[in-house]
Amino acid sequence: MAVPTGTADQAAKPLPAALAVESPADAARGNWVDRRAPAGLRPYLRLARADRPIGSWLLLLPCWWSVALAALMPGIGWSVYAVLLLALFAIGSVAMRGAGCTWNDILDRDIDGRVERTRSRPLPSGQVSVRRAFAFLGLQALAGLLVLACLPPFAMIVAISSLGVVAIYPLMKRVIWIPQLVLGLAFSWGALMGFAALTQSLPASALLLYAGCVSWVIGYDTIYAHQDREDDAIVGVKSSARLFAQNTRPWLVAFYAAAVALIGLALAQAGAGALAYAGLAAFAGHLAWQVWRLDIDDPALCLAVFRSNRDAGLILFAALALQAVFA
Structure with a gap:
């Protein structure tokens, strides 16, 4: 498929109907967007990766960890407001992940058009024009802004501070050899948000949790990136x-071990108990299973192992939430 070369004012040339109804090559066929969404909305939902919710989960989980861990702080506790924050962060994660993916695809549309796995995405395939993509980006950013307006002023400031990192991330793959580090800085910001909203501060436990999340993101996104290793080299x-490359396994051990150690220090700083540490042990076991199971030359397995990080994160969240309830 040709990469669109017109200006943002020009309408995108639509795909043949037989192709437009199917998900891009990097999404599972038969997902809810394919089956249930109105045909006219499908390209936009795919642009926001609504057909692949794993990214929203991975953006959300540090937020939820942060809320549950902040609830352990003296004088905070598990409350209706904490539960409300879980819901707000869920909405915000979907909106901002979609906005981030849209921004990424706007910047990467030429590169995506030269990579087999991504050339059928809405922008390089011509299903959505650049102008309409920008308009869609604005709508998603507005949804995120509405969520932001529900937070205390300090939390709003912390959230807004992440926008610079989010904006530059798509460019980093052209500049540094580990763009996953910048992704980690952006995707882990939620580890600060629960503390910012509940305690109006960023104590040591928040910063340690953030650092642990960054290390976790570098690990799991390295696994994800192995799907495109050959195409990335070409472009x-x-x-x-x-x-x-072939040394990925020991590097994963290092990043995942650092994640577990830093999160463990965050738990200690917050005064967590046995339930929280049991959850961390289960989380660590899941990460060890990922390293053992991984075959970097099997793209389908890389994707499956990457997606399993949602389960690892939910295990840890469940333990932290239970600890906060029974603290």
Whole structure:
């Protein structure tokens, strides 16, 4: 498929109907967007990755960890407001993940058009024009802003501070060999948000949790990047998967071990009890299973192992939430 070369004012040339109804090659066929969404909305839902909710989960989980861990702080506790924050962060994660993916695809549309796995995405395939993509980006950003307006002023400031990192991330694959580090800085911001909203501060436990999340993101996104390793080399895109190559396993051990250690220190700073540490042990076991199971030369397995991080994160959240309830 040709990469669109017109201006943002020109309408995108639509795909043949037989192709337009199917998900891009990097999404599972038969997902809810394919089956249930109105045909006219499908390209926009795919642009926001609504057909692949794993990214929203991975953006949301540090937020939920942060809420549950902040609830353990003296004088905070588990409350109706904490539960409300879980819901607000869920809505915000979907909106901002969609906005981030839209922004990423606007910047990467030429690169995506040269990579087999991404050339059928809405922008490089011509299903959505650049102008309409920008308009859609604005709508998603507005939804995120409405969520932001429900938070205390300090939390709003912390959230807004993340926008610079989010904006530059799509460009980093052209500049540094580990763009996953910048993704980690952006995707882990939620680890600060629960503390910012509940305690109006960023104590040591928040910063340690954030650092642990960054390390976790670098690990799991390295696994994800192995799906595109060969195509990235052809188009000249940098990634930790290309950098680590056959040494990926020991690097994953290092990043995942650092994640567990830093999160463990965050638990200690917050005064967590046995339930929280049991959840961390289960989380660590899941990460160890990922390293053992991984085959970097099997793209389908890389995707499956990457997606399993949602389950690892939910295990840890469940333990932290129970600890907060029974503290």
